[in-house]
Structure formats: C-alpha cells, structure tokens
Amino acid sequence: NAGVTQTPKFQVLKTGQSMTLQCAQDMNHEYMSWYRQDPGMGLRLIHYSVGAGITDQGEVPNGYNVSRSTTEDFPLRLLSAAPSQTSVYFCASSYSGPEGKLFFGSGTQLSVL
Amino acid sequence: DQQVKQNSPSLSVQEGRISILNCDYTNSMFDYFLWYKKYPAEGPTFLISISSIKDKNEDGRFTVFLNKSAKHLSLHIVPSQPGDSAVYFCAASDGGTSYGKLTFGQGTILTVHP
Numbered sequence: 001n002a003g004v005t006q007t008p009k010f011q012v013l014k015t016g017q018s019m020t021l022q023c024a025q026d027m028n029h030e031y032m033s034w035y036r037q038d039p040g041m042g043l044r045l046i047h048y049s050v051g052a053g054i055t056d057q058g059e060v061p062n063g064y065n066v067s068r069s070t071t072e073d074f075p076l077r078l079l080s081a082a083p084s085q086t087s088v089y090f091c092a093s094s095y096s097g098p099e100g101k102l103f104f105g106s107g108t109q110l111s112v113l
Numbered sequence: 114d115q116q117v118k119q120n121s122p123s124l125s126v127q128e129g130r131i132s133i134l135n136c137d138y139t140n141s142m143f144d145y146f147l148w149y150k151k152y153p154a155e156g157p158t159f160l161i162s163i164s165s166i167k168d169k170n171e172d173g174r175f176t177v178f179l180n181k182s183a184k185h186l187s188l189h190i191v192p193s194q195p196g197d198s199a200v201y202f203c204a205a206s207d208g209g210t211s212y213g214k215l216t217f218g219q220g221t222i223l224t225v226h227p
Contacts, residue, residue, distance in 0.1 A: 004156070031213030040122070042202060042217040043157070050212045058214065090156055094213035099145045099164075100206030102215055104156030 002026055006091050006105035013081040013112045021076040021108050023091030031094045032074040033102070036060065036087040043090065049074055081112045116140045117205050119218035127226055132190040134221050136203030139184060143205040147215065148177060148188050151200045160201075161188070193225045 007022045025032065033048035035058075045058030047066040055066050063085060065077040074093075078085060088109050092102040118137045126132045136146075144165040149157035163170040163177045163186070170177050176189045190197055200222050204215040 029213075033213055035217075040219055042117075042119075042219040043204075043215075044217070045214055048212060048214055092156075092213070096213075098206065099147070099162055100213055100215050101147060101159055101162065102157075102213060104158070106156045107154070 004091055004093055004103055004105035006089075006108050008108060009106065011108060011110050013078075013110065015081060015083060015112060017081050018077070018079050019081065021078075021089055021091075021110075023074045023076065023105060024072050025074075025091075025093040025103070026072065027093060027095075027103065028071060029093035029103070030071070030096050032068065033058070033092050033094075034064070034066065034074070034076045035090045035092065037090060037107075038087050046076065046089075078110075083112045086110060086112045114139070115219075116143075117203055117216050117218040119201075119203055119221050121221050122219070123222040123224070125224045125226065126193050128195055129192045132188075132193045132197065132223055132225065134188040134190075134201050134203075134223065136186045136188075136218055137184060138186075138205055140205070140207070140216075141184075142207045143216075145206040146177070146179060146186050147204045147206065148175075149202040149204060149217075151202065151220075157202060190223075193223075195225050195227050198223055198225050 034046040035043040049068040147162040148160040151157040203218040
C-alpha cells in the first residue's frame with residue numbers, strides 16, 4: 001500500500017516553462033487536494049477535487065490548473081512558471097467525513113529561476 | 114486573514130520535559146481540529162485530532178486540549194523525546210463542507226534537546 005505518491009521529488013524550471021506535478025493515491029479516497037508550503041505561511045490550499053471530473057479552487061489557485069479524470073490521479077499543471085511559484089508542493093487525499101483527515105505525499109520541491 | 118494561527122515559530126525543550134504547542138483560531142464554524150507533524154523532506158503526517166464537542170483527547174504521550182470559548186487549542190507532549198523534533202502544524206476543518214480541505218497554521222518548529 002503506497003498511499004499518496006508524488007513525482008518528481010525535485011524540479012528546477014526557468015521562468016515561463018510549463019510542467020505537471022503528478023499525484024496518485026491507492027486508498028480509493030474520494031477527495032484529493034494540492035497544497036503549497038512556504039516559510040512562515042503554513043500550508044495553503046491550491047485546488048481540490050471531490051471526485052472524478054469535479055475540481056474547485058482553493059486559497060491560492062492562480063497560475064495552476066488541475067483535472068481529475070480518475071479517482072486515483074490528480075495532476076497539478078503550471079502553465080507558465082513564475083519565481084513566485086518556487087515552493088514545496090504537497091498532494092493529499094482523504095475519505096469523506098467531517099474530520100477532514102488528510103494523507104499527504106512526500107512533496108515536490110520546485111524552484112523557478 | 115489567517116483563520117488559524119500558531120504564534121510561536123519555534124520552541125526548544127529538554128528531553129523528558131513537557132512540550133506545549135499552541136494554536137488560535139477565529140472561525141467559529143470549525144468543528145474538528147487536527148495536529149500534523151512534519152520532518153524535513155517528508156510530507157506532514159497526522160498526529161492527533163479533537164472534535165469541537167470535546168475539550169480533551171489523549172493518545173499516548175500526546176494530548177490535545179480545546180478551549181472553545183477562547184478559540185484556543187494546545188498540544189501537550191509528555192515526556193518529550195529527541196525524535197519529536199519536527200515542525201508541528203495545527204489545522205482546522207469545517208466538517209459540514211470540508212471536502213477534505215483543511216486550514217493550516219504557520220507551524221511551530223519543536224526542538225527537543227537530549
């Protein structure tokens with residue numbers, strides 16, 4: 001049971017480049033989400049999904065796109081990378097329920113030069 | 114507007130002593146509160162949670178206390194161990210419409226000295 005798997009672990013981009021961060025979960029969780037972690041800011045929600053075909057914006061969605069074609073996968077796309085997107089990105093999944101307990105992947109450290 | 118705040122960026126304690134990490138919130142709609150622990154280069158892992166209808170939840174060395182009137186919660190670790198050194202995040206869930214979304218505090222770096 002792998003849980004939540006993120007790839008790549010590290011990535012360096014130049015300003016304007018695009019890329020996709022991959023996320024997959026094998027726990028059959030309904031909900032999936034993307035967070036970014038910045039110093040002094042905690043974790044902030046980028047986008048989330050409540051099921052295949054359904055996505056919505058979080059607190060900091062600008063510059064990012066998501067889609068969810070299957071229960072297992074929830075990729076995050078950076079269309080035109082900016083230095084402000086330098087951060088650590090975490091994918092998470094959870095089952096339905098009021099507690100909202102999240103299971104996180106190991107993260108992707110992204111640097112945009 | 115930061116709805117969940119951890120006002121202490123860091124905390125240093127001696128092994129064997131108590132560690133107390135604090136968290137304040139402003140949104141009265143939050144009905145679950147969770148603590149996560151994060152080691153460097155790893156994702157956050159769930160530690161303990163508490164429902165808003167309780168004022169205390171205990172799991173081994175970890176106890177979370179909730180004071181709803183003060184909109185304040187705290188995590189107690191007794192006794193503290195060097196392996197507890199990590200970043201601790203407080204998080205809150207609006208259970209009715211959470212959809213797996215949590216609102217996180219800024220985090221507190223705990224260092225436990227041998």
